[in-house]
Amino acid sequence: MTNIIENLRGQVRNTVKNALHASVLKGELAESTIDEITIETPKDNNHGEFSTNIAMQLAKQVKKAPVQTAAILIANMDFSDTYIERAESAGPGFINFYLNKSWLYDTLKIVDRERNDYGRIDIGHGKKVMVEFVSANPTGTLHMGNARGGALGDCIASVLQAAGYDVTREFYVNDAGNQIEKFGISLEARYIQLLKGEDAVQFPEDGYQGEDIIDHMKDYIERYGDQLLKEDPAERRKKLVDYALPKNLERIRKGLEAYGIKYDVWFSEQSLHDSGELDETLQYLNENGLVVEKDGAKWFKATHFGAEKDEVIVRNNGLPTYFASDIAYHRNKFQKRGFDWVIDLLGADHHGHVARMKAAVEAIGVDPSKLDIVVFQLVRLFKDGDVARMSKRTGRAISLDDLLEDVGRDAARFIFNTKASGSHLDFDLDLAIKQSNENPVYYVQYAHARICSMLRLIESEGIKIPLADEVELTRLTAPEEIELIKKIAEYPDEIRISAQALEPSRLTRYVTDVASLFHSFYNACRVKGEEENLMKARLVLVSSTQIVIKNVLDILSIGAPERM
């Protein structure tokens, strides 16, 4: 639960703040106001561990050149009880801070103490947050878009858990409304076609063309025969939907589970109709003057809340729209179930939903900042060097099941989390399948397996992996060792940033960096066979690296193999 970097940053910030006070008190600097002292981490090692640009920001107020201000501040700094060794003015007026190496050795002690919990922080304070993701129509199978949304949503949820939030993963089941109608009509058409021939009935223009619909009906006929031919059509469609829908849902559930995703709640849209919550919501909006009638339909005045246009919530045939259910659904999330923060994941093709959903949340009296909608860009699939166009209409998309079979869960989850959600993702199927160095997931897993192998060998020779407190960590001085420890120290802060940005893709990059620094260390330094104290110190470092890699892969739900 220790964020090392954050603590150090705090030390630096306080040092600067105190120096600023002291300088003003002594009359060396004019009084000034500054919102916040920003402490940044320079990318160049020669610039120390931390730096601040305060002297440049202050230049105008104190009417002094930044370099001069920096010098005054440095002269007034007190480093006692901190890890800071020295501060230097550099460049146009930066102040760079150089730390005493002991912070690195203390880092290894923290990792050793926290073990599986290393990296966990508590910025969430147990706040209740829901992450709703995938929520695919149960009328068909899962496709590449769902696969990206799934990997992203699940990892966002895990990162938030690691950051101290109380997280609920939820799948919204669209088991009501228009698309279920279409589902029924499609099933019915296939049912009749299978029994009476292709030409017996025309397949509806906007029906679901997928093979799975036909398969469902083949199975149904096998079990129950043709008795539904004589049935009233509405009743017939209902029976077919009642048969196929649970099967689809079960298949979706199993597919996602194989992908490493387990939901806490499967929430039924129909339940909002049955419980009366949908009607209540419509009534609430109506009573608050947020509904207008036009052309026989009822519209929600989304424009009142900054949206571009109003939205139909009840059609002129009297049926509520999907959007109406979604308002009731969010009312349920916030008000019935008391979530403090709700995160919805949406594919870019639904980004039009963002503005109206925000408006709707405000309309039901909830602070819209409590709703975050993460819009992720669509996936372009490459195969044999060409774009493999996926078409939902013809049902020829690559399914999640295909993906898991061809690519595997680890590679798929890793690749989907290498890109920021906002960037378009090219998924190279051939590369993903390849078990070679071109495929980044193996690079990380290999580092882990390599460490496990080293530790196994050492232990087989009767040497115990020592505790960090028992060894001379100051023996670790090689640049490869220092860089690796620094990277390990960053982990808790990396969790913090990933959680705040809702970007787990940072973690795949982070863990790749750890692996890379480890491999460099491995090639530069030997462990087994070294002088005993050095070997022990390195064993602690190697073991810490293993812990960090394992912890990150756990968050991403990617396997950490002990052998490869």
Place this chain on the structure above:
RNA sequence: GUGCCUGUAGCUCAGCUGGAUAGAGCAACGGACUUCUAAUCCGUAGGCCGGGGGUUCGAAUCCCUUCAGGCACGCCA
């Protein structure tokens, strides 16, 4: 036409709240296995940060404009 996303090395992408000399992986080229896993490492090369303006001590980052690609603009979800 309007709105949103994206434009950074040959390819795929990082670049946090504006900071110091723009990074990584892959591909290319040259090296390293009698020693803890070579699915590895070390090195070389590769750039008008789409273009043009502006804001300021300082811009890949912020603002305006323009070009290119993706997506969305329904009483579908």
